[in-house]
Amino acid sequence: MYGWGIIKTLAMTLAHFVMTYVGAAPKRGAARKRGGASDGQGTPSRGVFTIQYPSERLDLPENYRNLPFFVIDAKTAQLRCTACGICAQICPVQCIWIERAKEPETGRPRRYPVSYFLDVSLCMSCGFCAEFCPFDAIKMDHDFEIASYRRLGFMSAKDLARPESYDAEIHPSDYARQTESARQTESARRTEDGQQTEPQPADSTSPGTA
Amino acid sequence: MADTINGMPVEVWEKLQARFPGALHPAQPPERGDAEGYPQGGEHRMTRSVSRSVLQNRPRYEGVLVHSRHLLDVMRFLRDELGYVMLSSLTAVDYPEAVGQLPPHIDVVYHLFRLEGGGYVVLHVHTAREGAILPSLTPEFAAANLQEREVWDMFGVRFDGHPDLRRLLMWEGFDGFPLRKDWREAYFEEEHKPFRSRFPEGGSPLYAEERTPYHANVRYSREFAEHNLHVDEDFSEADALLYERMLSADRDTDKPLKTEEMILNMGPHHPSTHGVFRMAVRLDGETVRHLEPVFGYLHRCHEKIGERNTWLQNIPYTDRLDYINGMTNNLAYCLAMEKLLGWEVPERAEYIRVIMAELSRVVNHVLAAGFFSNEIGMYFTGSLYALEERELVLDLFEAAAGGRMMFNYMRPGGIARDLPEGWIERARALVRGRLPKKVKQMQSFLLDNEIVRARSVNVGMLSAHDAIASGVSGPVLRACGVRYDIRRAEPYGIYDRFAFDVVTREHGDAFDRVALRFDEVWESLRILEQALDAIPEGPIQSHRLSPKMLIPPGETYARIEAPKGELGFYLVSDGGANPYRYHIRATSLLNLTPLSALTRGVKIADVVSILGSIDLTMGEVDR
Amino acid sequence: MARQSQAGSVSRLPEVPPELQSSVNLTTLDQVYAWARKRSLWPMLFGLACCAFEMIATAASRYDTARFGMEIMRASPRQADLLIVNGTVTKKMAPLLVRLYNQIAEPKYVIAMGACAISGGPFKEGYNVVSGVDRLIPVDVYIPGCPPRPEALIHGILTLDARFDHESIRDIRAFQTGEDKGIPEPALGPDLLNWRDLEGLVGPPEEKR
Structure with a gap:
């Protein structure tokens, strides 16, 4: 029958509308889980699909990345960055600027940056810096509420620094892996020789082709 | 494919030799090391030394070197006698300095494929950099049309006999040919990344x-500035050539009734052109007399930037090509790099790649159908249903790769990170539980609807012959009845392990193109079910990557069946940390080649229907 | 939060006696104006690049900008108040972008969404890319990210909303006397000729550095 397809289509939109009222109503103010069973975000297509942001949020996956941040080590209360420059080299948009510290007399490089700038308005959130950093000094942040009235240009590492506990909170499994490997290298070093006077985190990993 | 010379079958090489004695030379010596295959005689002595020097300086190069005067004959022979009907990719490489004994030249590269049987034929044609000119293939090979225009635009190679040699991506009057190696942009910083100013002396950051400063590289004459600023003009001079072409092309002079024609610009800002695509349409009443697509409003200089980046740095850039299918773009580029490197990929990574690529295909096809309904006037409802499913697939992508659209997930030799806990179960629930139901709903929602049928059946008919000749690929090609899918014709990764059908439709109209996408979704869901069940545990990366990895010299062309069609990466490495040439064979651009012919004589309202059924992404069209 | 703390900072209203509070409501024109603006901000259906898809996702079911009075996206600039620049602005597109901006009726607002719109982003170095849309038109809110999540775009829109509260009707360009000429369109020549870069750009050709 001509027109049957149109009637079916209309019935479908109506059914779609009705189904949003079937199923559990989402709790206000709570973070909604993805892949949940009954709240519209999962396999059964019931319930309200709309997330009432900002009063309600979707949980963010651990891997989610927006802009980088710098980890302040809990032990030393310093940035972990050793100015090896790998992040500045791998950065596809070249938005990382590092000046490496030097010994004033000899001019030999030291293991911390004099200045570290990152242009957050240029960053393409690719996550290469965090992926290739051998010292776990740079991580990708989950915070996306960063709209501003002016262009955020260069920000220094100190502006973008977050405590280690924040990293542990947003990247739990990655953090567990990190502490585990740190523990292993530590114990490996102890068995090798107890001569090490200056504890340097993850010194055994070479900075690659820096 | 054991019996190949420079990547092409031996029999093809022998037939070419027999037909064109002395005109062709391998771009490298055959692996078997016999020199008998080399021609003798007068004319080719010069070219022989040329090919020798190519051998000496460019190891692992593919294909044959053809003299430009034989190009058309060789192409015809390959197409008509040997069945190489698909001119897949046409691009150029600039060598501004002498390579061995070769003078500075531009190397124009043609990649040809057969409908059956693997292996490709690569033709290299050299031309001088000054006054570069080659015979145009466009009159006989429609697929060359846009690609030759692009080579003219980017390299300044004139194609003699091309009917409409205008710039493709930049505007008329733009200064220079950007992809030549010695051309520099206004904010030129350094030849290659990483830039030296960033580390270790990056103490005082400065924008490029x-x-x-801009004016250090670009200057305008005072007259130009005064003439062009603060004037109200209906169109700029950059468009003059376009309108000239519009008015002169296929004029129908013996119309019984004299009517006035008008030129209407659809786009670049238009709700149904998928972004910033512009079509200049010459209308006679409501009938389209001539349609000329205008490109370049999203030309982001992908290839120039790609040649400055290191190999790895290009991966996140490929996400931004066809930004609906970041996963397949990643995959194609990584496959190309793996071909040059000769790396293997661990089993688990192969499975994850297939899963991601097929999920991406599902999203793309559902979304394409949704936007098609939007474009033919159902407004947003169809797209909303499609976007709902997309969100759920993006949740999976985000959990695995970390981004909703920009994944940066694949690496040469594997993938970046393993799947998180519970991912497979979630994916399985979606693929088994929800998607089939929803896709079925959408399918009947769209395809049974009389209004959709009225707007798309018998609209924009493309014949199989025209489709192949104009370089169309993917669902648009298969909707014309051509059973060609790279996943079957030339399986990459582990696609040969899965049971799925290459679906086709017969008519090649807009309706078939949309309907075929739904058929393909079902096949993708079949692959996904198999892959999600069979995925093994194990490593996900075969090599340790270094930020400035080197790739051995050589050239390669790797292609995959992306959701929109054949996506190819043509890479040339000089052994360094950056690609020497980085070319993307853009599916969406090539699928637009027949647009002008398809829309001739249709009503203006059908133009959006045809365009919507072709399914393009501007990021890939313009790059 | 920012909205509440700044509300009422524009002008002080006289106290209403308690017995009249149920029937009398005092407000200022500014507040009514801000209220109306906030609840009927119509964005233009203007897609440039990748971020456009996140904008479409924001308008679709899951994030649904209709909750903020952005009922529908208007394709015509004449019917829109908000230009979300969502993607790379190329030099070829720049004159048209300015023309579209000029065609939007006052009061109009611009959100630069994503790295490309803010600064050129990953394609900044490209020969056909404008390094930030604020070189062409004034921008009210910047949303970094590549691309920003739909939530981030909503946050940007709410940030823009917060601005309305301390925007006085007296300062709105639409209600000023005098002719509004709009922004001169850049021209396409050997390269993009932008009116802001004019100084130092025009003159006899110099040797390329």
């Missing part, structure tokens, strides 16, 4: 425009 402050360090190399």
